[in-house]
Amino acid sequence: MSINRISIYHLETLLWIDRLGTFSAAAERLNTTQPAVSARMRELEQRLGSTLFRRDGRTMSLTPAGRKLVNDCTPLLRDMQLALLGSGGFNEASGVVRIGAGEIAAASCLPPFVAALKAEMPNVALEIEIDLTANLIQQLLTGRTDLAFAAGPIAHPALRTSPIGEVALLWLANPAVAALFERGTGEQQVPVWSLASPSPIHGRMREAIAASRIAQKSLNLCNNARMMIDIARAGGGVGIFPEPMVRAEVAAGALVELAGLPALAPVEFSVAMRVSDTEPVLTRIFDQAAGLSLTAG
Structure with a gap:
C-alpha cells in the first residue's frame, strides 16, 4: 500500500461518490469532470491494492472494502475540517x-x-x-x-x-375587483388564480376554491406567485397569495382581502x-x- 501517495482529494472524491450515488454527480459537486473522478478512483484502488467498486454493467456499487473505507474516512475528514476551521474560524x-x-x-x-x-x-x-x-x-x-x-x-x-x-394564505384582489365581491356580483365572471399542481399549495387552493362561491370554470393556473400578484394588482382576477409576498401591496392598498371566502390553513x-x-x-x-x-x- 502506497499510503504516502494517497491525497485528501482521493478520499474526498470517494465520499462524494458515496453520498451522491454516481461518478457524474460527484464530478459536478467537485467542479471537475467524470473522467477525472474515474481516474482518481483508479489511482486510489491501485495505491490501496483493493477493489473499491463493484461494476455490474452500467451500475456501480461499493465493495465491502470500499464501504469500510468510507465509514472510516468520513469522521477523519470531518475532524480535519473542524481542526482547520478551529485555527481560522x-x-x-x-x-x-x-x-x-x-x-x-x-x-x-x-x-x-x-x-x-x-x-x-x-x-x-x-x-x-x-x-x-x-x-x-x-x-x-x-x-x-x-x-x-x-x-x-x-x-x-x-x-x-x-x-x-x-x-398565512390570503384571498386578495385589487380594490375594483374586491368591490364586485362586496356587492355580491361578478363572482362567476372574475378569473381566479392558483399556483400550478407541482406546488404543495395547489391542492389547498383547489379545495378552497371548490368550497367558495367562485365558478370552477374561472380557475387559472400559474407556476410563479410573483406573476399572479402582478395580475391581481392589474385587475386580472382574484388570487390566493402567501402573506409575506404581498405585505407591501396590502399595506399600500393595491390589494385588499376578500370577505366571505373560505379560510385557508397556513403552509x-x-x-x-x-x-x-x-x-x-x-x-x-x-x-x-x-x-x-x-x-x-
Whole structure:
C-alpha cells in the first residue's frame, strides 16, 4: 500500500461518490469532470491494492472494502475540517454552497439570511436557485443543491429537516375587483388564480376554491406567485397569495382581502439538507437556517 501517495482529494472524491450515488454527480459537486473522478478512483484502488467498486454493467456499487473505507474516512475528514476551521474560524472557510429555495422563502427570510451568512463566511461562494418544492427536494437528493428551503412538511430518510415557521394564505384582489365581491356580483365572471399542481399549495387552493362561491370554470393556473400578484394588482382576477409576498401591496392598498371566502390553513415551511453531509460548513449553515422564523419574515 502506497499510503504516502494517497491525497485528501482521493478520499474526498470517494465520499462524494458515496453520498451522491454516481461518478457524474460527484464530478459536478467537485467542479471537475467524470473522467477525472474515474481516474482518481483508479489511482486510489491501485495505491490501496483493493477493489473499491463493484461494476455490474452500467451500475456501480461499493465493495465491502470500499464501504469500510468510507465509514472510516468520513469522521477523519470531518475532524480535519473542524481542526482547520478551529485555527481560522468560519471567516476563513471556502468552497461553494448551493442553496435552493421557493419563492416565498426567497421573498421573506432568505435575503437577510444570505447577507448574514456572507458576513460570517465571506470566502464561501453561494449559488442560489429559486424553484418549486418538488424540484428542490429532487435536486437536494441528487446532490445538485446542498440546502433547501421548501414548503410543506418534508419526510425522507435521507434528509435532515427543521421547521422554520408557517405562512398565512390570503384571498386578495385589487380594490375594483374586491368591490364586485362586496356587492355580491361578478363572482362567476372574475378569473381566479392558483399556483400550478407541482406546488404543495395547489391542492389547498383547489379545495378552497371548490368550497367558495367562485365558478370552477374561472380557475387559472400559474407556476410563479410573483406573476399572479402582478395580475391581481392589474385587475386580472382574484388570487390566493402567501402573506409575506404581498405585505407591501396590502399595506399600500393595491390589494385588499376578500370577505366571505373560505379560510385557508397556513403552509408549513422547513429547511433541509442531506443526512450524509457532515461537512462543518454545511452543518453550520443548516443550524443557522434552522433558527430562522419565516413567519416573522
